[in-house]
Every structure is written in structure tokens, then in C-alpha cells.
Amino acid sequence: MNRRIRVAVSGAGGRMGKEVIKLVLQDEGMELAAAIDRSSHGVDAGGLVGLGEAGVRVTDDLETALATAGADVLVDFTTPQAAYTNTSLAIKYGVRPVIGTTGFTPEQIGELDEQCKEQGIGGLIAPNFSIGAILLMRFAAQAAKYFPHLEIIEYHGDQKLDAPSGTAVKTAEMISEVRKEMKQGNPREEETIEGARGGYYNGFRIHSVRLPGIFAQEEVVFGDYGQTLKIRHDSYERAGYMPGVKLGIEKVMGYTGMIYGFDHFID
Structure with missing residues (x-):
């Protein structure tokens, strides 16, 4: 034994x-x-x-x-x-x-x-030990090959110290391995409130939500002409x-x- x-x-x-x-x-x-x-x-x-x-x-x-x-x-x-x-x-x-x-x-x-x-x-x-979150990262990296326009939104409780979350950063890194850097949106876009468009990472944006009552969630939103794809994982405990x-x-x-x-x- x-x-x-x-x-x-x-x-x-x-x-x-x-x-x-x-x-x-x-x-x-x-x-x-x-x-x-x-x-x-x-x-x-x-x-x-x-x-x-x-x-x-x-x-x-x-x-x-x-x-x-x-x-x-x-x-x-x-x-x-x-x-x-x-x-x-x-x-x-x-x-x-x-x-x-x-x-x-x-x-x-x-x-x-x-x-x-x-x-x-x-x-x-390991930024995240959740098997479901790991699958989200993998699915997002696969989808990014076909839907290069994307944004990441992650949600955590208001006491979390770092932003964006390690899970969001790891997701972004995995996506960037299969997606060339490409700046999205209107080239003349301007933020009238600083940070409104979220953090910039290799051409796409990461948004961090911090509120009481939330445990841990992440969503990757992909957009293309006439369609969107959303991949989301929620942790509850x-x-x-x-x-x-x-x-x-x-x-x-x-x-x-x-x-x-x-x-x-x-x-």
C-alpha cells in the first residue's frame, strides 16, 4: 500500500x-x-x-x-x-x-x-481548481479560432483583492495562444468615463464586477455578424x-x- x-x-x-x-x-x-x-x-x-x-x-x-x-x-x-x-x-x-x-x-x-x-x-x-472553469477556458480557446471578437466578464464578491481574477487572466492567455492580437471596436472609440471599456488584453477587453452576494462567475462573450456565442461558468460554494x-x-x-x-x- x-x-x-x-x-x-x-x-x-x-x-x-x-x-x-x-x-x-x-x-x-x-x-x-x-x-x-x-x-x-x-x-x-x-x-x-x-x-x-x-x-x-x-x-x-x-x-x-x-x-x-x-x-x-x-x-x-x-x-x-x-x-x-x-x-x-x-x-x-x-x-x-x-x-x-x-x-x-x-x-x-x-x-x-x-x-x-x-x-x-x-x-x-492554479488560478482556478474548478473542473468546470477549466472546461470553460478550453471551450473559449476553441471558439476564439472561429469567433475572434470577444470580451470576458468576471464576477466576484466585493472583498476580492485582485482584478481581473486569475481565472480571467488564464482564460485570456489561453485564448491569445490561438488568436492573433486584433484591436476590436470602432477605431475612433473614446471612453467618456475612464475604464468604461474594461482592461485591455491583446486586443480584447476584460471586465471585473465586484459586488456583495456574488461568489464566482465568468462569462466569455463572442460576437460575429448576425450571431453571438456565450460560454459561462458559475461557482456557488x-x-x-x-x-x-x-x-x-x-x-x-x-x-x-x-x-x-x-x-x-x-x-
Whole structure:
């Protein structure tokens, strides 16, 4: 029988972190090695998520946890400001990072890829762990070959820190791999209110909506003469991301280098 994967969870007290702890504690192939969170320091990780005592106390010291807990994988859902440092620290200690936090630059991803290769371990940065969202990206990239006029609209709650979302950026990147840059709309177009047309990306626009009551949605709208095509994905709760997180944890054990995008794990 294969050894269970030992998982450390950074951001354990956050909403996504708690879902990851539930996943790990309830999965026969995984074992909770450590839980890291400043606000929940000292609390038993199982009690934190309502599953009873797990025998793992939440710590506020990520580096000590990575150095001593014997973790195979670090799952991180923290903040864009902390994610790069956390990821680099995990690699330093030979712990495979599985990162759901967005905001990495292409240069940072390249640096982390080199660090992973030097350590001989794999890593994953995934703007979205939802299988449905990954399918949206793929379908949108296919459609863009035939409908090059498009715009992306993404919706999140009003407390989201980054705009556009990492999912929207990844969607735009995948579309741009099959669509040449082409500026859309009237060449004399002017914004009478700054930003009204959204963010510019390779000739098309990305719009970010931030409102209370919204969880996570994305829509790619394609237009052509006499017709439109809309591809949309809606997420309603965080548990919907956990099958993707589980797959990411399992797959990263067999890779070397940093993988950017959960789509690489979907056949």
C-alpha cells in the first residue's frame, strides 16, 4: 500500500483553507502534516473545521512547520502579497507547493519553476481548481479560432483583492495562444468615463464586477455578424473546488518543475 501524502495547509483559518483541511482529514490517501494560520494559532485543526480533534495544532510559523512537519505538499490559499514568499519557502524545504492564490507575474512563475527544478520537485500554481472553469477556458480557446471578437466578464464578491481574477487572466492567455492580437471596436472609440471599456488584453477587453452576494462567475462573450456565442461558468460554494485540489495534490507528486494552470492535469 502506498504511503499517504502528508499535506500542510497555509491559510488554514480562511474559508478555502478550512475546506482543504476537511478534504485532507477525510481522504484515506492523505494525512494532515501541519496547519498554518496567524489568527487560529493553537487551535486543533480538526476542531477548527468541526470534525473533532485531529491531533494537529494550528501554528503561525510557516517556516518551522515546513522544516519540521515532514510534509510532502503545501497547499496555500492565502493572499497575493504572501503567496510568492510562501511558495519559495516551501520549495526551499523540498515541499511541493500547490497554490490556489493568484497574482503571480510571469517572471515569478519562471523563477519558481527554476527553484523547483533545482530541488527536483514539482509545483502547481492554479488560478482556478474548478473542473468546470477549466472546461470553460478550453471551450473559449476553441471558439476564439472561429469567433475572434470577444470580451470576458468576471464576477466576484466585493472583498476580492485582485482584478481581473486569475481565472480571467488564464482564460485570456489561453485564448491569445490561438488568436492573433486584433484591436476590436470602432477605431475612433473614446471612453467618456475612464475604464468604461474594461482592461485591455491583446486586443480584447476584460471586465471585473465586484459586488456583495456574488461568489464566482465568468462569462466569455463572442460576437460575429448576425450571431453571438456565450460560454459561462458559475461557482456557488468552495467545496466545488476540492476535487480539483485533491487531483492537484496527487498529480504534483509525480512532476518536476512548476506547472502553471490546473488545465495541464485535465485530459
